[in-house]
Amino acid sequence: MSAAAAMPALFTRPVLVTVGGHFGAAFAALCMPPFYAYILQANFSSQSLALAGWYFTLPTLAAAIANPLWGRLADRIGRRASLVRAHAGLCLSFVLTGLARTPLEFALGLTLQGLLGGTFSASNAFLAEQVPASRLATLLGLMQGSARTALFVGPALIGLLSGRADLLQLFLYLALFPAAASLILFFLPEPAANGGAAAADAAASGTAAAAAAVQAGAACGIGAATLYRLQALFTIGTVLSYPYFVIDLGSRLGIGAATAGLLFGLPHALFLLLAWPLGRTLRFANARASLARYAALTCASLLLQLCADNLAWLVAGRLLMGVGMTGANLAINSLAAATTVGAQAGRHFGRLEGANKWGAVGAGLLASVLVAPLGYAAPMWLGCALLGLLYLSMKWKTP
Known part of the structure; x- marks a missing residue:
């Protein structure tokens, strides 16, 4: 098979939506951590500034606990349903973070981002259904590339807004990214078998x-x-x-x-x-x-x-x-x-x-x-x- 013929099988609509949705979610999640200290200083008491370092750890620690559990659920309810859930959970946690009025509420919102999110692992599991293992590694690299792009672009843009907008309320607008991804994935037509793991499962019950x-x-x-x-x-x-x-x-x-x-x-x-x-x-x-x-x-x-x-x-x-x-x-x-x-x-x-x-x-x-x-x-x-x-x-x- 030529390279031109192979491209459509790799970059199908579900794959493109998944990668694009992950970029939006990564942009929303990764652009704000460098500004936690700024948010604490501008929106809460000055005493809470000393806790800024711990706020970085909260989402990561919560994700470390929750991701394996969400992964097991994905195998039961379906990978696309799990990916929709991950984006919806991230959207909800952003809304709660943006509405925080105390340092404790802010910490709770960040913790929920880790507990309810998990878009990276959910996206990878969904992609494993769409392409064979020999092509999956390419998409996993693309997913990491999208996250690193968001890591550079996001903080730069937020930095431009830091003196002109309430960064805490900006979480409410960032919630639109995972919300849009969740809706698009929910209404996405069921993909046809394409020779990947899903096709093999359908043909022989996973054997x-x-x-x-x-x-x-x-x-x-x-x-x-x-x-x-x-x-x-x-x-x-x-x-x-x-x-x-x-x-x-x-x-x-x-x-x-x-x-x-x-x-x-x-x-x-x-x-x-x-x-x-x-x-x-x-x-x-x-x-x-x-x-x-x-x-x-x-x-x-x-x-x-x-x-x-x-x-x-x-x-x-x-x-x-x-x-x-x-x-x-x-x-x-x-x-x-x-x-x-x-x-x-x-x-x-x-x-x-x-x-x-x-x-x-x-x-x-x-x-x-x-x-x-x-x-x-x-x-x-x-x-x-x-x-x-x-x-x-x-x-x-x-x-």
């Missing part, structure tokens, strides 16, 4: 899909349970460097906050440039070895940043980190696609996203514990060690 997933899992040489642990470990290793990155550069190298902010975003921006060319080199058979190599590259990038004594070496470290993080995430996507069983896609992606969220929560807590006795660079040293451990553990088992 063919399960057999295909087992074969793919054997090809990649890794099981789903191991993948969840690798996802959590890689997340901890990378996210450990996030919370104190700006202040570490200021104290260690005298770099200003504006420059440090640009350096922080550099690896994430590279994802948008490198995802397509790096993704074309990944297959089920080499995804496991690729994860080991890219984890080692990310480890080396952190070490380079820790040893850098000037801006040029620091930029080199951030660029290297962008390559490593992009390749590792794409390898995880390939492994996730290879270990997907059609009848259990919701549970699979719920657990995978849960591992990612728990990793982020663990990284935040570890970073907070380490900086007081050991300094701002300590979390990055631990992240470097964990990524090195990830590489060694996989190298021992990788042919």
